[in-house]
Amino acid sequence: xxxxxxxxxxxxxxxxxxxxxxxxxxxxxxxxxxxxxxxxxxxxxxxxxxxxxxxxxxxxxxxxxxxxxxxxxxxxxxxxxxxxxxxxxxxxxxxxxxxxxxxxxxxxxxxxxxxxxxxxxxxxxxxxxxxxxxxxxxxxxxxxxxxxxxxxxxxxxxxxxxxxxxxxxx
Numbered sequence: 662x663x664x665x666x667x668x669x670x671x672x673x674x675x676x677x678x679x680x681x682x683x684x685x686x687x688x689x690x691x692x693x694x695x696x697x698x699x700x701x702x703x704x705x706x707x708x709x710x711x712x713x714x715x716x717x718x719x720x721x722x723x724x725x726x727x728x729x730x731x732x733x734x735x736x737x738x739x740x741x742x743x744x745x746x747x748x749x750x751x752x753x754x755x756x757x758x759x760x761x762x763x764x765x766x767x768x769x770x771x772x773x774x775x776x777x778x779x780x781x782x783x784x785x786x787x788x789x790x791x792x793x794x795x796x797x798x799x800x801x802x803x804x805x806x807x808x809x810x811x812x813x814x815x816x817x818x819x820x821x822x823x824x825x826x827x828x829x830x831x
Contacts, residue, residue: 667721668713677706680722683794684729687804690789691733691782705729726804769827776826784819787812 665672681702688698705728709721716724777785786805790796798816802809 665718666713667709667716667718672718673710673713676709676718676721676725680725681706683796683804684726686794687726687786687790688729688733690786690793697733701729701732704732726806772827773823776823779826780819780822784815784822787815788819788823791816 667673667676684705685698685702688701689695692698692701705725708728709716709725712724777788780788783805787801790801790804791798796804798809798812801812805812
């Protein structure tokens with residue numbers, strides 16, 4: 662059986678299709694800038710293509726993830742990451758809803774956004790990968806590069822903090 666190479670266009674395309682969105686979302690949660698996340702993801706895959714002869718197919722996802730992470734860390738250094746996804750959710754008002762309900766909902770979304778922003782970057786990253794991207798703890802552990810127990814601990818801490826913050830501010 663012939664060994665597949667990352668340098669084969671169909672293999673590279675399959676790797677890109679399978680992992681680009683996950684990597685982009687991971688970067689987006691860290692930097693809060695979709696364009697920057699997309700650019701870094703593209704750059705990481707370009708680097709994979711340029712180094713295709715050196716990278717095994719089985720290690721390609723890890724390679725791209727590490728390249729993308731390092732590029733992001735170089736760009737943002739020690740800046741805090743604050744994710745503002747509630748703006749996407751603040752769409753149109755449904756005419757069938759009471760105005761006071763709509764106002765309460767908007768206030769809750771602001772409180773939720775503030776609470777998520779108050780999490781540590783590591784807790785926020787795990788929380789959003791789990792709740793927004795619907796990743797399993799095992800998948801998150803692979804993406805973030807920690808053990809599954811580490812993911813469980815970060816998620817537990819994030820949920821405790823969110824319950825405390827949201828419960829206190831309502």
